[in-house]
Amino acid sequence: MANILEISEVSKTYDLDSENPVQALDRVTLDVAQGEFVSVIGPSGCGKSTLFNIVGGLIGQYEGSVRIDGRPVDGAHRDVGVVFQEESTFPWRTTLDNVAFPLEVQGMAKPEREDKARKFVSLVGLDGFENHYPAQLSGGMKQRTAVARTLAYEPRIMLLDEPFGALDEQTRMLLGDKMLEIWAALNQTMLLITHNITEAVQLSDRVVVMSFRPGKIKEVISVDLPRPRSSEVISTPKFGEYVGRLWTLLREEASRGMVESEAELAGR
Amino acid sequence: MTGSFRLSKSPVLVGALGVAVFLCVLEIAVETGMVMELVVPRPSDTFLAFPPVQEDMDLVGNFFVTLGMTAASTAIALSIGVPFGYFLYRNRRYGIAYEGWLAAAFAAPTVLLYPLFLVIFGRTYLTLIMMGFIPGAIPIVIQTRQGLLGVSQTLLNVGRSFNVSDREMFWKIQLPSAVPTIFTGIRIGVMYTLVNIVAIEYLIDFGGLGRIVSEMYFRFDTPGTYASIVAVILVSVFFYWGFGRIEKWLRPV
Ligand SMILES: Nc1ncnc2c1ncn2[C@@H]1O[C@H](COP(=O)(O)OP(=O)(O)OP(=O)(O)O)[C@@H](O)[C@H]1O
Ligand SMILES: [Mg+2]
Numbered sequence: 364m365a366n367i368l369e370i371s372e373v374s375k376t377y378d379l380d381s382e383n384p385v386q387a388l389d390r391v392t393l394d395v396a397q398g399e400f401v402s403v404i405g406p407s408g409c410g411k412s413t414l415f416n417i418v419g420g421l422i423g424q425y426e427g428s429v430r431i432d433g434r435p436v437d438g439a440h441r442d443v444g445v446v447f448q449e450e451s452t453f454p455w456r457t458t459l460d461n462v463a464f465p466l467e468v469q470g471m472a473k474p475e476r477e478d479k480a481r482k483f484v485s486l487v488g489l490d491g492f493e494n495h496y497p498a499q500l501s502g503g504m505k506q507r508t509a510v511a512r513t514l515a516y517e518p519r520i521m522l523l524d525e526p527f528g529a530l531d532e533q534t535r536m537l538l539g540d541k542m543l544e545i546w547a548a549l550n551q552t553m554l555l556i557t558h559n560i561t562e563a564v565q566l567s568d569r570v571v572v573m574s575f576r577p578g579k580i581k582e583v584i585s586v587d588l589p590r591p592r593s594s595e596v597i598s599t600p601k602f603g604e605y606v607g608r609l610w611t612l613l614r615e616e617a618s619r620g621m622v623e624s625e626a627e628l629a630g631r
Numbered sequence: 632m633t634g635s636f637r638l639s640k641s642p643v644l645v646g647a648l649g650v651a652v653f654l655c656v657l658e659i660a661v662e663t664g665m666v667m668e669l670v671v672p673r674p675s676d677t678f679l680a681f682p683p684v685q686e687d688m689d690l691v692g693n694f695f696v697t698l699g700m701t702a703a704s705t706a707i708a709l710s711i712g713v714p715f716g717y718f719l720y721r722n723r724r725y726g727i728a729y730e731g732w733l734a735a736a737f738a739a740p741t742v743l744l745y746p747l748f749l750v751i752f753g754r755t756y757l758t759l760i761m762m763g764f765i766p767g768a769i770p771i772v773i774q775t776r777q778g779l780l781g782v783s784q785t786l787l788n789v790g791r792s793f794n795v796s797d798r799e800m801f802w803k804i805q806l807p808s809a810v811p812t813i814f815t816g817i818r819i820g821v822m823y824t825l826v827n828i829v830a831i832e833y834l835i836d837f838g839g840l841g842r843i844v845s846e847m848y849f850r851f852d853t854p855g856t857y858a859s860i861v862a863v864i865l866v867s868v869f870f871y872w873g874f875g876r877i878e879k880w881l882r883p884v
Binding site for chain 2: 416419420421439441443444445447449450451453454455464465467468496498513516
């Protein structure tokens with residue numbers, strides 16, 4: 364399978380001119396095949412969002428290159444859709460109007476875009492909430508609205524930055540199943556940032572483990588579990604093995620991160 | 632029990648009741664001599680003063696004159712203030728450079744410049760409109776810039792990730808985000824505009840409600856003075872209500 368996305372040797376340092384520049388990414392290289400589901404996991408502050416923002420064309424001034432279909436990316440790309448980590452729905456738009464937003468800016472006529480948006484609203488399980496404003500939705504429903512909005516843009520590559528970070532484990536698992544259904548139905552390439560090891564194994568073809576500052580790729584683990592998967596796969600022994608391996612890798616990073624932040628605090 | 636429940640549910644009613652109670656207390660206070668009638672007339676007398684003032688000075692007609700002047704000033708203040716606020720937001724350096732000056736200008740009693748405006752525009756409606764526009768535009772400029780600066784970076788990134796044009800970014804993301812802040816500026820601006828316009832009408836004895844207030848005042852007609860001040864308050868109520876509606880329409884939540 365051809366690679367749709369090639370990230371090579373990408374490094375990013377914030378506040379380069381200041382007294383204490385922060386190196387967020389250090390020579391990150393990753394190729395993603397068309398239709399692949401890849402999760403990125405790593406300690407907080409290791410540069411995951413930075414990496415996604417670079418691929419999404421939202422951050423400039425980095426080293427290395429990002430290519431889509433072999434062509435270098437410069438700025439926001441039509442084939443890339445991002446679901447942001449932070450709250451990102453438009454508070455003044457209803458669920459339906461939020462989801463229809465990318466279609467609206469593409470100039471699609473109102474009846475058409477509403478029809479289409481309705482499908483994506485339903486895809487993320489928000490039927491009946493079309494006319495609610497974000498303030499009237501729960502946190503998870505707002506995130507699903509944001510997911511539906513990016514899906515409606517129909518990008519070939521979806522970048523999901525911890526969309527379900529703030530949810531309880533059960534809801535998260537069910538949404539994971541939902542994401543797999545959507546992924547299977549739309550044949551998109553998905554990159555997902557998560558802090559949740561179970562979620563990463565449940566959903567992905569490959570899991571990218573990142574190390575604490577500067578953010579590097581520590582290891583890439585291929586998940587060889589049969590498809591189609593659902594959250595039931597969690598109870599199989601093989602699943603447990605993957606989780607164990609990831610946990611060991613992450614524990615090293617997490618404790619390193621803790622030691623460093625404590626040292627930083629002590630040094631002040 | 633049910634009475635108090637209903638009251639708490641209906642702010643308009645609670646407000647009206649508060650005013651009614653205040654007026655009753657005032658009526659009694661004037662009646663019993665606790666408040667000098669020469670300074671504050673009985674509310675009932677003020678009420679009864681409306682027909683004669685209308686007869687004599689066309690209160691309703693002049694209500695619309697002051698309202699129209701305020702609307703014209705505000706329209707100019709908006710059409711210059713919002714784009715200028717946007718300019719100061721886009722050009723950070725200018726924004727930082729002018730922020731302090733604008734705040735200082737806002738505090739300045741521009742009403743005192745009226746002789747200069749008289750020289751330029753004469754005793755005409757144009758003087759009123761221009762003098763109303765200046766204090767009205769400043770808070771709109773300041774709040775427009777503030778509102779745009781406050782737009783969440785994430786929402787801007789959403790727009791960029793969907794490849795929206797600069798135009799759409801402004802109309803569909805930045806402006807709706809900033810509407811509550813901008814409208815705070817508009818509300819403050821309209822009040823200053825109105826106060827300035829009425830003050831100039833009063834000072835130069837030309838057009839609108841301010842002129843009636845001045846006329847009644849010089850006749851020592853205290854109820855008439857108060858009646859025309861109430862008419863000024865009604866102009867302000869109109870704008871407050873009107874801009875509330877517009878804001879609700881632009882940004883339902
Ligand atoms: N705009 C910015 N300016 C300066 N430094 C930044 C900026 N954004 C991120 N950083 C720094 O870069 C590093 C990586 O940040 P990033 O947001 O990419 O981490 P993350 O892996 O997404 O973390 P989390 O899991 O907590 O979301 C952090 O140390 C952060 O302080
Ligand atoms: Mg992040």
